[in-house]
Amino acid sequence: MNPELQRNLWLEASPFRLALIAGLLLLVFAAGSVAPSGMMTTSHAALGLYWFFAVLWGTRSAALSVVAEIRERTWDSQKLSSIGPWTMVWGKLFGATAANWFGALVCLPFILWPVWRDDGMGAGLLYGVILLSLGVFAQAVALLSSLVLIHRQSGNWRLDTFLCQVAGIGAAFAYYSLWSSIRAFEQSGTTTLVWWGRDFTLSSFHLMSLLLFLGWALIGCWRAMRSELRFANGPYVWLAYLAYLAIYGAGFESVIGVKLQGQFDVPPGSIPLALAGFSLMATAYGMAFLEPKDPVRLRWLGDQIRSGRLYSAFLATECWMLSYGATLIVGLCLALSWADTPSAALAVLAMLGFMTRDICIFLLGRMFGGPKGDFAALGILAALYLLLPTLLRHANTGFLLVPLGQPTWSVVAAWAQGIGLAVWVTHQIRESFTVR
């Protein structure tokens, strides 16, 4: 047996704990079966408890499978073991959540039976696959978040665990809310979704999307674990994910693109590029917040570039750098394709400039504030995008801070801020260092 799984089963799935969970659940279901009609049914109670075990508590267990190792100072010995990255990932993912899955699996028949009875076996099985995938997806996102967050060395395990839980629950809830709304769409006459010009039924597209993102979450866990276990990763997996995300996002042209086109009157063929650009930009901001942005590593990268070891630097690039670079390339292509609509092209250039500024704010936040600096950077961005434009509205100068109005001046202001902060960041990396 996978030693990591076995150790987790010893710790998390004691016979007493499992018996307690089973006993409590069966009591709840027994109470549900004799409750007066109109009150919550057994299947509703089971669904709520499934969410509790698999998602709410499961994401916490998955996040703690790494965070607690650091808190208890056992992580170094795990890193020194011979356990491979994938073995370690699934040992933690299913071992640390063993009690959660036990509770969730006890709930599952009570959820699926009414669906099976009313809509047939196929619908019941599909719902079962959705629920199981959703649980694994939430926990995989929480585990992945914990593997990214530990590099920040915040020293606050409660906050780290909470953030990982939020990420996992958010991912599961976002997906489930889409899944739940399928019936409403179908009742309004929308039964298919067009993606890259092809029709898909809503349920099959949602299931495929969930399974694909679950696959990427697991690949992400594997890649992050490789890094923890001192394997060299390289940027290729993240680049592949960016390509996937850009293609996935761009496929919704007929859903979102129509609205964009109506607003900006841009060539229809460029809409997928815009959607791809937005997807990439989201990852640039996300990873700029999550990744450690270690000044020593940045200085080392600078040294590699200066000494001509470009491939070595490329292999060591961080995810936020790749996302930022990809967004810049796609954004410039988009601006070129919108050359006939100058206001739209300038808006894109301004957005790229403001993104450069924002990434530099995250970097400076890290340099001056350590791990807490990322939250300070978020606060500054909230002020820049929400508070200050509102205050400057009467002076009509909000375009200096956000890409709205006065396109030409907005581009100038955005890139002046972006380049200015980039120079400051470079200076900080090189100068605020002493050799004793």
Add this chain to the structure above:
Amino acid sequence: MIEITDLVFDYPGHRALNGVNLSIAAGAITALVGPNGAGKTTLLRLMAALETPYDGRVTIDGLDTRAAPRAIHERLGYLPDFFGLYDALSVRRCLFYAARSHGIGPGEARGAAEAAAARVGLEGRMEQPAGALSRGLRQRLAIAQAIVHRPRVLLLDEPAAGLDPQARRDLSHLLLELRDDGMTLVVSSHILAELEDYSDRMVIVDNGRIAGGESIALKTNRLRIVLAEARDGLADALKAHGAEVLEAGTDRAIVSVADQAAARAALLAGLIAAGYPVCEFTEDTQALEEVYFSRVKGRP
């Protein structure tokens, strides 16, 4: 066994190790000493391939820590200064997991766990939870976990911190046994007295560099001989019995002899047979504290 070349390691804002060059011989216990914050723990973590150097390289048994960290982990045991145990697991399960996680098969892991426990004197506590052990016993369990896969190199960071005198003595004996079994040990500490009992060589880390530029031999083939009363011809008598005389007077001498018990016994027997009243016949070790302060300037 361990080769360190031009090693540089940075933390944000300062350089922790600045061009360290060092060679650590196989089958010896090397003490890594130095003031707090000198870079000892960072150096050990770099040797354990837990950190990546900014520049320079570390090789263990010919393997580069940057290129083959996992292969190094298979050959290495490491006890950090602040270690953790799975408190809810029994000693047996802790060691079984440690063995399995180091690639020992399920069939052999049980035997490996029991052998490691016996080695550190925990064989009678196999079913006790790790959380119920005393500080000294926890330390022993942590060492057992680090040696369960019989590594070629064992790195210990402040292993005696917080131990009582008996536990420290037991630790010294254990480290000497491991060395005698052929293991290479590097032990970091800032308590010099405890290192004197078992260290063969000493490396002083000061301000991110190796003071003096190399490791210092603490145990030599030198013997110190003292007579109860002065006698002429001591140097000639020593030479006649095969010793190389380094210093000699009428009542004391320092000689170099082969590091073999038989050669030393023969020398002692010869001196007594020749009527020399030998009252002291001991290894001429260098006092660790003396060497340390002679190298670390301005830190009395």
